[in-house]
Amino acid sequence: xxxxxxxxxxxxxxRGQHVTLxxxxxxxxxxxxxxxxVLGQGPQFIFQYYEKEERGRGNFPDRFSARQxxxxxxxxxxxxxxxxxxxxxxxxxSSWTGRVGNTIYFGEGSWLTVV
Amino acid sequence: AQKITQxxxxxxxQEKEAVTLDCTYDTSDPxxxxxxxxxxxxxxxxxLIYQGSYDQQNATExxxxxxxxxxxxxANLVISASQLGDSAMYFCAMREGRGGKLIFGQGTELSVxx
Numbered sequence: 001x002x003x004x005x006x007x008x009x010x011x012x013x014x015r016g017q018h019v020t021l022x023x024x025x026x027x028x029x030x031x032x033x034x035x036x037x038v039l040g041q042g043p044q045f046i047f048q049y050y051e052k053e054e055r056g057r058g059n060f061p062d063r064f065s066a067r068q069x070x071x072x073x074x075x076x077x078x079x080x081x082x083x084x085x086x087x088x089x090x091x092x093x094s095s096w097t098g099r100v101g102n103t104i105y106f107g108e109g110s111w112l113t114v115v
Numbered sequence: 116a117q118k119i120t121q122x123x124x125x126x127x128x129q130e131k132e133a134v135t136l137d138c139t140y141d142t143s144d145p146x147x148x149x150x151x152x153x154x155x156x157x158x159x160x161x162x163l164i165y166q167g168s169y170d171q172q173n174a175t176e177x178x179x180x181x182x183x184x185x186x187x188x189x190a191n192l193v194i195s196a197s198q199l200g201d202s203a204m205y206f207c208a209m210r211e212g213r214g215g216k217l218i219f220g221q222g223t224e225l226s227v228x229x
Contacts, residue, residue: 031215042119042206042219043160056216088158094215104150104210104217106160 002027004093004107012113013081021076021110023091031055032074033092033104034066043090049074078112086114118142119209121220128197129228135182136192136223138207147211149190151181154204154222163205166190197227 005024013019025032031050035043048056049068063079078085088111094104120139128134140149151163166174166181174181182191194201204224208217 033215033217035217042208042221043217045216045218048215050215056214058216090158090160092160092217103162103165105162106152108157108159111158 004091004105006091006107006110008110010111012115015081015114017081018079019081019112021089023107024073025093026105029093029095030072031094032068034076035090037088037090081114083114086112118218119207119220121207121223123223125224127226127228130199131196133195134197136205138190138220140188140209142211144211147209150208151192152206199227201225202227
C-alpha cells in the first residue's frame with residue numbers, strides 16, 4: 001500500500017509569490033494534517049482536516065490556507081510568500097476517529113525555499 | 116511553557132550498543148498519546164513507536180522500546196543494538212485528548228559510530 005505522498009518534493013519561489021503543496025493520505029485515512037518544520041526545530045502544526053472540514057488550526061497567519069477534497073487528498077496554500085516561509089512542509093495522515101491511539105504517519109515532505 | 120522537552124541536542128553511541136533518548140512532557144489532560152519519530156536527512160518523518168496514557172505496559176516495536184514513567188511524565192526511547200542506519204534526528208511528540216494536533220520536541224540528533 002502506498003504511504004503518504006506529497007508533491008512537489010522541492011521547489012523554489014520568489015518573495016510575494018503563491019505556492020500550493022499537495023498531499024495524498026494513506027488509503028482509508030480521512031484525516032490530513034499539515035506541519036511546518038524550519039531548520040533546526042521540531043515541526044509546528046498548521047492545520048488538520050477531517051472529512052473535508054477544518055478540525056484544528058495552529059498559530060499561523062491568514063496567508064496560510066488549506067482544503068481537503070472528497071477523495072481526502074489535501075492542498076496547503078501559502079500566499080504572499082516571505083523568506084521566513086522557507087521550510088520543510090510535512091503532511092500527516094491518520095484514520096483519526098477522535099481516539100488518542102490513532103497512529104499518525106507522515107509523508108516525505110515538500111522542501112520550500114523562498115528567495 | 117514547553118510541553119515536550121528533549122534535553123539532549125546530540126548523542127553518540129557505539130554500533131551494537133543500546134542508547135536512551137530522553138523525553139519529558141507536560142499535560143493536564145488525562146488522555147494523551149506519545150509518539151517517537153525518526154527523521155533522516157532526507158526529511159521524511161518515520162513513525163517508530165506509540166504509547167497511550169492508559170496503556171498498562173511499555174510499548175515495544177522491534178529494537179525500539181518506550182520507557183514510560185507516567186508519574187515522572189517521561190517517555191524515553193530505548194534503541195537496542197544500534198546500527199549505522201539509526202543515525203538521524205529523533206523527535207518525541209504528544210497528542211492531547213481527542214485533538215489531531217501533534218506537539219513536537221526540539222529533537223535529538225543521534226550519531227552511531229562504527
